[in-house]
Amino acid sequence: MNRRNLTTSLAGVALIASLTGCGIGDSIVGLHDAPAERTxxxxxxxxxxxxxxxxxxxxxxxxxxxxxxxxxxxxxxxxxxxxxxxxxxxxxxxxxxxxxxxxxxxxxxxxxxxxxxxxxxxxxxxxxxxxxxxxxxxxxxxxxxxxxxxxxxxxxxxxxxxxxxxxxxxxxxPLVEPADKAGAPLAPAEALSAYAAGLNYPKPGTTNLVTTKDAYATALRTSATAQVKSLGSLAYFSQKHTPVAKNTLAFRLADGGTVTFGQLSRLDVVSTGKAAKELVIPASYSKLVGKTKTSKSLDITSLENVVLVVPAKGAATAVAADEQLVSATAK
Incomplete structure (x- = not known):
C-alpha cells in the first residue's frame, strides 16, 4: 500500500469512529478548543x-x-x-x-x-x-x-x-511586501527603484543606500561607454531602467534586511545627431525592425531580472542579474 492510500485509509477509520460515537456524551470524548495555528x-x-x-x-x-x-x-x-x-x-x-x-x-x-x-x-x-x-x-x-x-x-x-x-x-x-521597510534601510520596491536609477545613462541617480559596483552594473557602464565612443558626434546614446512593480518578491533576512527579486525594463535609445543623416542598424536588431537604416532613432527594449541583498545596515547590492531582449523599433 502506498503512502497516499495509507493516509486515506486512516482518515476513513477516524471518520467512522467519530460517527459511531455520536450521542455517547462528553464523559468519554472530551471537548477542547482547537489548537492555535502556528504562524x-x-x-x-x-x-x-x-x-x-x-x-x-x-x-x-x-x-x-x-x-x-x-x-x-x-x-x-x-x-x-x-x-x-x-x-x-x-x-x-x-x-x-x-x-x-x-x-x-x-x-x-x-x-x-x-x-x-x-x-x-x-x-x-x-x-x-x-x-x-x-x-x-x-x-x-x-x-x-x-x-x-x-x-x-x-x-x-x-x-x-x-x-x-x-x-x-x-x-x-517571512515574505516581505514591496513597500515594507521594517528592519531595512529601504523597502524592496525602494531598493529596486534606487538601483534602476543608478544604472541610468548618461545621468545615473546617486544614493549611498544602494551601490552599483556589481559585475552587472559595471558591464552596463562599460558597454555604454564603448557605444558612445563608437558613435562619436554622429549620434546620441541613452539608457533608462524602470522597475516592473508587479514582479517584485522579497524574503526577510535573519538580520532584518531582505533578499529582493525584481524585474527592470530597459530602454536603449540611439538617436542621430545633427551631423548624421541616418543610422545603420546592426544586423542583430535589423531583423526585428524590418529595415537596415533609420533617419531618426533606434529604440531597444530589454527585460532585466535582478536580485538585491538589502542588509539591515549598509548599502544594498546586486547578487544576481541577467537580461532578455524584447523588441526593437526604428523611427
Missing amino acids: DTAPLNVDGAESVAGRVLDAAAKARGAKGAEAAKAQSAVLADAALAQAQAATKLGAVPASDPLLKSVDPQVVAISQGKKWPRAILVGTLDQASKTQTLHVLMSKAAADPFKVYASVPMLPGTSVPAMGDLASGT
Whole structure:
C-alpha cells in the first residue's frame, strides 16, 4: 500500500469512529478548543520543498525548451510573473539563450521556505550548473490553496556574490511586501527603484543606500561607454531602467534586511545627431525592425531580472542579474 492510500485509509477509520460515537456524551470524548495555528513555522519541511522544487523545475525546463503554440501553453502552466515574461520574450524572438538556467534540469537546494500556513507560499531554491559553475536563484510560489507552485523568478548569480543567512529552515522565512521597510534601510520596491536609477545613462541617480559596483552594473557602464565612443558626434546614446512593480518578491533576512527579486525594463535609445543623416542598424536588431537604416532613432527594449541583498545596515547590492531582449523599433 502506498503512502497516499495509507493516509486515506486512516482518515476513513477516524471518520467512522467519530460517527459511531455520536450521542455517547462528553464523559468519554472530551471537548477542547482547537489548537492555535502556528504562524512561526514553515508550511513545508525541507524534503517536501525539495520534492516540489525538483518537479516544478523539471517542468520549467521542458516549457522553456518548447516552441510555438506548445510553448505558450506549457510556459503559462509552470511559469509566472518575471520568469514568464522573460520566457515569452525569448520564445517570441525565436532564440532561447543556451545559457538559460531553466533549460537544464538540476538538483535543487532549498535556501528558504516562507513562514506561516497562509498563502502565498514560496520556496527559495538554489541550483548549480556544473559545466559553467554558475549558481542560480529561483523563487517558486503558490498564491492560493488551489494554485500549483510555479517559477516566478530565475536569476543567475554574479561572480563572487552570496546570500546572507536567512534563519532556520524549519521556522520559515517571512515574505516581505514591496513597500515594507521594517528592519531595512529601504523597502524592496525602494531598493529596486534606487538601483534602476543608478544604472541610468548618461545621468545615473546617486544614493549611498544602494551601490552599483556589481559585475552587472559595471558591464552596463562599460558597454555604454564603448557605444558612445563608437558613435562619436554622429549620434546620441541613452539608457533608462524602470522597475516592473508587479514582479517584485522579497524574503526577510535573519538580520532584518531582505533578499529582493525584481524585474527592470530597459530602454536603449540611439538617436542621430545633427551631423548624421541616418543610422545603420546592426544586423542583430535589423531583423526585428524590418529595415537596415533609420533617419531618426533606434529604440531597444530589454527585460532585466535582478536580485538585491538589502542588509539591515549598509548599502544594498546586486547578487544576481541577467537580461532578455524584447523588441526593437526604428523611427
